[in-house]
Amino acid sequence: MAVSLRRTALRVAVSSARRVPSSIRYPLQRNGVDPVPRLEASRSRGDVVQLARLLGTRVWLVTGYDVARSVLADSDAFANDVRELIGRQDRAPAERIGGLGMTDQPDHGRLRQVLTPYFTRRRLAELQDDIDRVVSDALDDMAAHGPVVDLVERFGFAVPFGVICDLLGMPEVDRTAFRQHGAARFDLRDAGTSIFDTAAGTRQFLIDLVAAERRAPYLPDGIVARMVADHGADFDDVELGGLADGVFLGGYETSASMLSLGTWVLLQHPEAWQALRRGERQEVDRVVEELLRFVCPVQVAFPRIARREVMVGDTRVREGDVVVVSLTAAGRDPARHVDPARFDPTTEAAGTLAFGHGLHRCVGAELARMELRSALVALARRFPDLSLACDPAELRFTELAIVHGVEALPVRLS
Structure with a gap:
């Protein structure tokens, strides 16, 4: 009863919040690509610290790599379904939250099995030519608008947007309108839970696309059309549209940030830039993995709710408490890296948590790696003398x- 009352009070508080309290903002802030000092300083108090206490519910922040990996992998002790805390299930279908990241078993498995076949190694290998074409078109566009261009607009966003639209089977006529809906989905400066209201535009767009595919398939090989053909009898438009929205969500903004921030880091490390130009697979893989660790654009994982009293590291977490894993901090754990603040692609960086871990690991992780390898190698070869065109x-x-x-990232092409 006590846990139920705490959850009810917390749901009301979170649902009505319009701003993220300043005292708990630091896991969502950076200095360039580096963690803010307060996040780093929290390590002195341990791998698990209390971030906040909201109406009797404690919110814990995990910063240590090993503890983070353990929490992310433990779907028995922790639940991902935080929908009752957000309080958006009474809204229109497009305004409700959900998807793979906020569902538990058995719903998670039921939904994930729909997407998994589209991200197998064989299927991804078939996408390589399409990815290379999208990258080439973006590089041509940069050259046409040079000698100084905004890499964020013309490359960082252009590449993953083109790839994800091709993957979904998005008609060309809809892409401009669709892109406008993608902005501000992760920006928390002006509101807390209104982020889910912002997401309604893209979700409704994809729900409508599913409905249109039921009437007349546009691209038979696109994920939306294939989901409708293979699973349309078992899932409604909202469920399939939500899955398509998850593909967009995981493959667009995150990859765009990785390409843009990754390029900024690479421009400061000419030896890594030269490794990309050489294009040797082992070297390229190490650069990409180190960028994922060092940049890690997704700052925190989906929050977990403790199903029972459980030890998280050396901390006792009560049933109903919320646990937030800082992926930024986990990637900079000095217990795992000799010099975590240094970008060093010569070291082995296996085991990145940039895509999460365990049951909820990003289904499109390998696609993201493919994009990064193809895009960054092609960029370094096409514009070997690329440089920042402004004061950092x-x-x-x-x-x-x-x-x-x-x-924005203004760059000079030559």
């Missing part, structure tokens, strides 16, 4: 966001 102090990064990014 003029760059503006997201101030408070789940997915960290840079607003």
Whole structure:
């Protein structure tokens, strides 16, 4: 009864919140690509610290790599379904939250099995030519608008957007309108839970696309059309549209941030830039894995709710408490890396948590790696003398966001 009352009170508080309290913002803030000092300083108090206490419910922050990996993998002790806390299930279908990241078994398995066949190694290998074409078109566009261009707009966003639209089977006529809906989905500066209201535009767009595919398939090989053909009898438009929205959500903004922030890091490390130009697979893989660790644009994992009293590291977490894993901090854990603040692609960086871990690991992780390898190698070869075209102090990064990014990155092509 006590846990139920605490959850009810917490749901009301979170649902009515319009801003993220300043005292708990630091896991969603950065200095460039580096953690803010307060996040780093929290390590002195241990791998698990209390982030907040909301109406009797404690919110814990995990910063240590090993503890983070353990929490992310433990779907028995922790639930991902936080929908009752957000309180959006009484809204229109497009305004409700959900998807793979906020569902537990058996719903999670039921939904994930729909997407998994589209992300097998064989299926991804078939996408390589399409990815290379999208990358080539973006590079041509950069050349046409040079000698100084905004890499965020013309490359960072252009590449993953083109890839994800091809993957979904998005008609060309709809892509401009669809892209406008993708903005501000992760920006928390002006509101807390209104982020889910912002997401309604893209979700409704994809729900409508599912309905249109039922009437007349557009691209038979697109994920939306194939989901309708293979699972249309078992899932309604809202469920399939939500899955398509998850593909968009996981494959667009995050990859865009990785390409843009990753390029900014690479411009400061010419030896890594040269490794990309050489294009040797082992070297390229190490650069990509180190970028994932060092940049890690997704700052925190989906929150977990303790199903029972459980030990998280050396901390006793009560049933009903919320646990937030800082992926940024986990990737910079000094217990795992000799010099975690240094970008060093010569070291082995296996085991990144940039895509999560366990049951809820990003289903499109390998697709993201393919994009990064293809895009960054092609960029380094096409524009070997690429350089920043502004004072680094003029760059503006997201101030408070789940997915960290840079607003613009002016570059000189030669």
